[in-house]
Structure formats: structure tokens, C-alpha cells
Amino acid sequence: MSLPRPALSQPLRAAVLALCGIAAPLAAEPPKLDSLFPTGGRAGTSFAVAGGGRVDDARLVSPTPGLIFVPTGKKREWQAHIEAGTPAGLHLVYAINAEGASAPRWFSIGTLPELAETEPNNEAGKGMALDKLPVCLNARLDPGGDVDHFHIDLKAGQPLAGRVEAYALGSPVDILLHILDAAGTRIFTASDGRNLDPDFVFTAAKAGRHTIQIAGFVHPPQANVSFSGGSTTVYRLHLSSGPLVRHAQPAAIAATGKTALQLSGVGLDAKTSAHSAEAPAGAQPGEVVLLQPPQALQPLQVRVATTTPQLEKEPNQEREQATAVQPGVVAGLIASRGDIDRFAVTLKKGDKLQASLWARRLGLPLDAALRVEDPEGKVLSEVADVGEEADPTLSWTAAADGVYQIVVSDQFQLGEPDGHYVLEIGPAQPGVEALLTDAKPITLERGKTASLKLTVKRLNGHKEPLVLRVAGLPAGVHAAEVAVPEKGGEVELKLQAAANAPPGGALVCLQVWSAGDRPRVQPVLAPLRGEDRRGTSLLDHAETLWLQVR
Numbered sequence: 001m002s003l004p005r006p007a008l009s010q011p012l013r014a015a016v017l018a019l020c021g022i023a024a025p026l027a028a029e030p031p032k033l034d035s036l037f038p039t040g041g042r043a044g045t046s047f048a049v050a051g052g053g054r055v056d057d058a059r060l061v062s063p064t065p066g067l068i069f070v071p072t073g074k075k076r077e078w079q080a081h082i083e084a085g086t087p088a089g090l091h092l093v094y095a096i097n098a099e100g101a102s103a104p105r106w107f108s109i110g111t112l113p114e115l116a117e118t119e120p121n122n123e124a125g126k127g128m129a130l131d132k133l134p135v136c137l138n139a140r141l142d143p144g145g146d147v148d149h150f151h152i153d154l155k156a157g158q159p160l161a162g163r164v165e166a167y168a169l170g171s172p173v174d175i176l177l178h179i180l181d182a183a184g185t186r187i188f189t190a191s192d193g194r195n196l197d198p199d200f201v202f203t204a205a206k207a208g209r210h211t212i213q214i215a216g217f218v219h220p221p222q223a224n225v226s227f228s229g230g231s232t233t234v235y236r237l238h239l240s241s242g243p244l245v246r247h248a249q250p251a252a253i254a255a256t257g258k259t260a261l262q263l264s265g266v267g268l269d270a271k272t273s274a275h276s277a278e279a280p281a282g283a284q285p286g287e288v289v290l291l292q293p294p295q296a297l298q299p300l301q302v303r304v305a306t307t308t309p310q311l312e313k314e315p316n317q318e319r320e321q322a323t324a325v326q327p328g329v330v331a332g333l334i335a336s337r338g339d340i341d342r343f344a345v346t347l348k349k350g351d352k353l354q355a356s357l358w359a360r361r362l363g364l365p366l367d368a369a370l371r372v373e374d375p376e377g378k379v380l381s382e383v384a385d386v387g388e389e390a391d392p393t394l395s396w397t398a399a400a401d402g403v404y405q406i407v408v409s410d411q412f413q414l415g416e417p418d419g420h421y422v423l424e425i426g427p428a429q430p431g432v433e434a435l436l437t438d439a440k441p442i443t444l445e446r447g448k449t450a451s452l453k454l455t456v457k458r459l460n461g462h463k464e465p466l467v468l469r470v471a472g473l474p475a476g477v478h479a480a481e482v483a484v485p486e487k488g489g490e491v492e493l494k495l496q497a498a499a500n501a502p503p504g505g506a507l508v509c510l511q512v513w514s515a516g517d518r519p520r521v522q523p524v525l526a527p528l529r530g531e532d533r534r535g536t537s538l539l540d541h542a543e544t545l546w547l548q549v550r
Contacts, residue, residue, distance in 0.1 A: 030100030031058040035232040036093065038116065038138035039169045040108030044084035051076045051095065052231050058095040062107065063507050063544050067091055082109055088292055089299045090168065090539035094546050096505060101441035101546035104528065106169045106539065108236055111297060112136040117148065124184055127151045127211055134240035141173065141229035147215040154204035161244050161266045163297055166216065166235035167196035168537040173216035173233045180211040194363045195535030201266060220532045238297050242267025245296040250311065250331030251362050252303040252422045253277050255285050259308055263293055264418060279304050288362065299538065301362040303422050305329035316342045319377060322405050327426035332408060334366055334419035340409040345425060347398035354428040355406045359421040360390035361536055366419040369411035370394050375402030384411040390536055395428060430462035432522065434512045439526035441546040444477065447499035451492055454524055456512065458488040464514045468493055472508040474549055476501025484512065497549050505548040
């Protein structure tokens with residue numbers, strides 16, 4: 001469900017308007033925002049945030065309503081205000097001065113009580129004591145080679161769920177997390193989750209003091225394999241013994257009406273695991289939206305379906321047990337080693353069908369493989385994830401009338417309790433994908449022109465006329481709409497600033513507009529992680545760019 005985004009309180013609104021009305025001191029170059037610390041907080045709180053990098057004369061802005069930064073008067077420090085009701089998850093922050101803007105950085109809004117790391121805690125026997133759960137720790141691996149330790153008392157059989165945010169926040173580190181018992185022996189290790197950040201559930205075998213040990217290797221990787229660290233190596237550690245929601249089944253909801261969900265996680269009972277959700281207003285089938293069930297650490301990503309998702313019916317391991325489905329969205333679970341799910345769909349000769357699986361792209365752990373079999377059981381096609389694609393997709397044409405089977409498995413035959421997935425079955429739908437090279441801010445001199453180049457791909461035979469437009473342009477700036485070629489490809493957009501355009505900046509959104517029976521507007525996406533992307537996160541693309549006029 002969507003969380004409300006309340007209007008700014010009057011004191012904050014006045015502070016922001018006053019700040020925006022003050023001309024920033026002339027700087028030689030745009031800011032460079034290397035880090036923020038802490039790199040997040042809880043909705044409804046206010047706290048000081050320090051910035052690293054070339055930000056002495058900068059102000060901080062975010063496209064998220066309710067996330068405001070006001071200078072404290074101290075060098076490189078702002079007071080962060082997160083208004084109650086501001087959605088949890090990852091958000092973007094820019095440093096701005098008269099010359100331009102920094103590249104955006106991530107800022108995390110969480111749901112747990114916040115706590116700052118206390119140093120020194122780099123020895124296993126002298127770690128920081130954690131007296132209460134749940135908690136979100138804001139910490140930093142600094143200097144290089146730093147190893148952080150946190151002590152917590154657990155009862156026998158008590159679960160401890162944790163999630164690290166480091167790579168997700170842009171920190172140059174690949175975190176490795178260990179849990180030590182009272183004797184200092186490593187009894188548990190967690191590394192990569194949906195990306196380089198650990199995401200785990202641990203259960204204590206014995207009562208006593210346990211130590212969480214955190215260190216990291218530099219990312220992107222280097223020849224030196226020693227533990228890394230530095231002022232920019234910040235992270236957030238979310239910890240809870242439950243009740244805690246980790247996943248929802250199905251990981252899809254209908255575009256209209258309520259969808260019944262079964263929540264899974266730690267310490268949930270029959271009452272707390274039953275949930276229903278509605279898609280946000282305006283959400284279209286095929287989109288990924290965020291839900292925030294009670295007791296979830298972070299929002300859950302779910303796929304929007306045209307109708308209520310179909311569910312697999314166990315057992316469906318053998319051909320004769322396949323779950324009969326209609327084209328649409330199906331949800332399933334690969335829960336154990338060697339488990340496979342079979343779905344049967346009836347086709348006519350010449351029918352063209354596509355099966356697309358969603359798991360890793362939704363933050364689910366399943367590393368899936370797909371195959372399709374003809375009515376005689378012959379394998380027509382099989383695929384796992386390829387290249388940068390996190391999840392498999394395959395297409396085929398029915399050579400004869402009959403029942404075809406789509407088979408889902410773990411590509412390494414492992415399976416796991418949270419191996420949920422969403423399978424979309426149907427004719428490949430025409431669509432559009434529009435991408436910029438990156439999310440770098442744009443600088444436009446008054447009286448001059450700047451060009452932006454992007455790539456537009458028409459998918460699955462899309463033929464509707466398309467035009468590229470810009471929303472949110474500041475006063476004195478014009479951008480004529482551009483027609484997208486019939487075959488797609490590179491499109492160039494020109495921004496023109498009048499000679500008397502007021503200096504300043506704004507967040508703008510490039511949009512692709514389509515005509516036809518169902519006109520649609522979609523933003524042009526700007527990748528945030530570049531060539532060093534490893535896995536997925538809640539926020540991997542920006543829908544806005546900072547445009548600076550000077």
C-alpha cells in the first residue's frame with residue numbers, strides 16, 4: 001500500500017523557502033558529494049548529517065517530499081528532517097551550489113529505532129553492546145582495515161534477522177558479516193544477498209553473548225584483498241528478533257481491488273502473516289511497485305498484474321501433476337533442494353508465447369532457471385539468467401495443438417524457504433524502454449544550448465508514435481519535443497536557455513509519450529550504479545535529473 005506524503009510543516013517550509021532564496025556563494029566548480037553520515041534515519045525524526053567531499057558551500061536537496069536538509073551553521077553539516085509518513089526505502093540526495101550539482105547519493109529511510117556506532121569496537125572482546133532489539137545501527141568502517149564488533153545476548157532458539165545496507169548506499173565495499181559465539185568462534189557467515197550486502201536469519205543454538213563482526217573488501221575489487229575502509233565506507237545494520245516481515249507471497253498484486261497476501265519472516269503468527277494490499281493509484285500492469293506491510297524492515301517490491309495472480313498447486317513436480325494455468329501472472333515457491341514447479345498451458349498451432357520470471361529483480365533470493373516442453377515432453381528451450389539480466393525469460397511458438405509445460409527450478413537445484421517467484425505467461429507485449437547513459441547533472445549556460453542523448457528501444461513490435469518531452473523545466477529554459485524514430489535508437493534532445501534566464505536549478509524529468517488507444521507516459525530512466533552494478537536494490541535508476549542554469 002502507498003504511504004501518505006504529508007505537506008511540509010510550516011517551520012520547515014519557511015526554512016526551505018528562505019534557504020532557496022539565498023544566492024549560494026560563487027564556487028569554482030560543482031560540489032562533489034562523496035558520503036553522508038548517517039546515511040539514513042527513521043521517518044518522523046530530525047538529526048545532524050555530515051557530508052564528505054567538496055560540499056563546503058553546498059546545500060542538500062532531495063526529490064522526495066518530506067526529506068529536508070537545513071544547514072546547521074557548522075562546516076559540512078545539515079539537519080535532516082524526515083517528516084512522519086515519508087515512505088521507507090532508498091531516496092536520492094544532491095549537493096547543490098551556484099555552479100551545479102553533485103551526482104546523486106542514496107539515503108535510506110528505515111522503520112526501526114536508530115542508534116549510532118560507538119568506537120572503539122574493533123576487537124572481538126571489546127565490541128559495542130546492543131541492549132535492545134530491534135535497532136538500526138549507523139556505522140562506518142574507518143580507517144582502512146577496520147573491523148566492527150557488536151555484542152548481543154540471545155536465548156537458545158532465539159532468531160536474529162539482519163540486513164546490511166552498504167553497497168545499496170553507494171559505499172565502495174563488499175561487506176562480510178560473521179557471528180561469533182561466547183568463546184569467539186565463528187558460527188555463522190553472511191555475505192551477498194540480492195546484491196553485495198548481507199541479508200540473513202540466524203538462530204542461536206545456545207544462550208549467551210553473541211558477537212556480530214563486520215568487515216569489508218573494497219568494491220570494485222582490487223588486487224589487494226585485505227579489509228578496506230575509509231571515511232566514505234558507511235553502512236546501516238538493521239537487526240530484529242521479530243516479529244519481522246521479509247517477503248510476501250504472491251509477490252504480485254492486481255491492478256485494481258485488494259489482493260490477499262501471505263507474509264513470511266520471523267516470529268509471525270497466523271494473524272500477522274495474513275495481509276491484503278492494493279496497488280497504488282494509477283499503477284499499470286507490468287510495473288513494479290512498493291508495499292510497506294507492518295513490521296517490514298523495508299518496502300517489498302511486487303509486480304502489478306492485470307487480475308488476481310494465479311497460485312501454483314503442490315505437488316507439481318511430475319508432468320502429470322502440472323498446475324493448469326491461463327495466460328497471466330502465476331506465483332510459486334521453490335522451497336527445497338531439487339524442487340521444480342510445472343505449469344501446463346494449452347496452445348494452438350502458431351500461438352506465440354513468452355514466459356518471464358521475476359525473483360532477483362524483486363529482491364527475492366531464488367536463482368531461477370526456466371524451460372519449456374512440448375506436448376510430448378521434448379525440451380524446446382531452456383534458459384537461466386544471462387549477462388546483466390537477473391531473471392530468465394524465454395519465448396516460443398507452438399508447432400502443434402496441445403498442452404505445453406513451463407518448468408521453473410533453481411538453476412543449482414538448491415531451493416530455499418523463501419524461494420518465491422512470479423511467472424508472467426502470455427504473448428510478448430509491445431513496450432518501450434528509454435535509458436540515459438547515467439544520472440549526471442546537466443549544466444546549461446544562459447543563452448546557450450546543451451544536448452542530451454538517450455537510447456529508446458521498441459520492444460516486441462511496438463509501433464505507436466512516440467515523442468520525447470521534458471517536465472519541470474526552470475524558467476527561461478525550453479526544450480522542443482522530439483519524435484522517436486520508427487525503429488527506435490538514439491534520440492537527441494536539445495535544451496535552450498534564454499540569455500536572461502534566471503540562474504538556478506531544478507529537478508527535471510524526461511518522458512516518453514505514446515499515442516494510440518491507450519496513451520501512456522513513462523519516465524526515461526538514468527542508471528545509478530554504472531558498470532560496477534552487482535545485483536539489484538530498491539533504487540537502481542533515477543527518474544529525475546538536476547538541471548543547473550548559470
